[in-house]
Amino acid sequence: ASALIADTKLLLAEWNLAQSVAENLNRARRENIFGKASRKRVEDILLIFRQRYFDDADVGAALVTLTQNGAPAQWIAPLLYFFSAxxxxxxxxxxxxxxxxxxxxxxxxxxxxxxxxxxxxxxxxxxxxxxxxxxxxxxxxxxxxxxxxxxxxxxxxxxxxxTPIYLPTPSFALIALWLQQRERSGHLVLQSDDWRLFFLPVEGVERFFIEAQQEHLLTYNAAGSVVRIEFPAASLAEYTHVLLTNQRAR
CATH class of the missing domain: 1.10.10 (Arc Repressor Mutant, subunit A)
Structure with missing residues (x-):
């Protein structure tokens, strides 16, 4: 499947978090938000979109929240890439x-x-x-x-x-929380192969954590193999509000 960036951003902008995934997808079909795309093309887009971003509802809610609250486009792009991968x-x-x-x-x-x-x-x-x-x-x-x-x-x-994709610190922090939820270990998050999607060695990941801490996005402490990472939110959707508030305050 291709990147579908324009179609994805359109769907995220039109998404209603008060409705279910099925209701949102049905509305996209009914209102023909993709314009002249054929019915088969629309179904392909909606299937790929749901699999990439709404198999985990928290991922989808975070992307919708960022998109609809004016997050910079450069925040969104690496997140779409990461979750597609x-x-x-x-x-x-x-x-x-x-x-x-x-x-x-x-x-x-x-x-x-x-x-x-x-x-x-x-x-x-x-x-x-x-x-x-x-x-x-x-x-x-x-x-x-x-x-x-x-x-x-x-x-x-x-x-x-x-051309290694640009990764802003807020996008890095959101991905780090997603990894933390799965790994349940700061050391495993730091060492995760998934950072290689951004061509980041472990030293580069650590620099990002230090920068994210300086921007008050998380707390990072490392002593040998003991790594503690703490976030000011429990879910990705909740964390997006922290990131957006921090951005507006700068």
Missing amino acids: QNDRTLRDIVIEVLYPRHLAGYTDLPVQVVVRAIRNWVAEGKTTTRWGEETITRVAQGLAATLRDFGVLQGAVNKHL
Whole structure:
């Protein structure tokens, strides 16, 4: 699936948190908010949107709250990318296992054959649900490259180049809370492979935590392998209000 950034932002702007997910999706169909898109295209968009952002209702509520309360666009973009990668294992693994090591090795280009080779190896190792043929592997590789270009991780229409996506501190902090809810360990949050989606080594993650603490977005304490991270909110949706209030006060 492509990035669908414009369609996603439109849905988030039109979303009513007082209604259920089903009610919101039905209203989007009924009011034809995508204009001239075919019925099949609309259904594809709504399915992808729900899977990416509303399988976890707290993620969806946080994105809606940010969008409808004037959060900067540069906050939203990395969040859409991050949660899309959580929903699409192949997209996530290509960045973490192929792009990130390539970035560390000093390469800036990404020939599509590098992606094709990685997927071919995964198929051979039985990591895909079915055994993909060469045509499918090439199509998936090209689709992943196009999606990552749309999200800003790659640049170039034909020849792709690595461009680590900009991650503002508030977006980092929201992702950190999401990881904390799953890992239940400050050390595991700090060491999480998911930071590699932003080409961040552990040292870079730690710098972000220190900066987030300086901006009063969280509390971070590290002593050896003991890492304590505390947030001023229990849910992502609640935390977005903290981030927005902090932004307005600056």
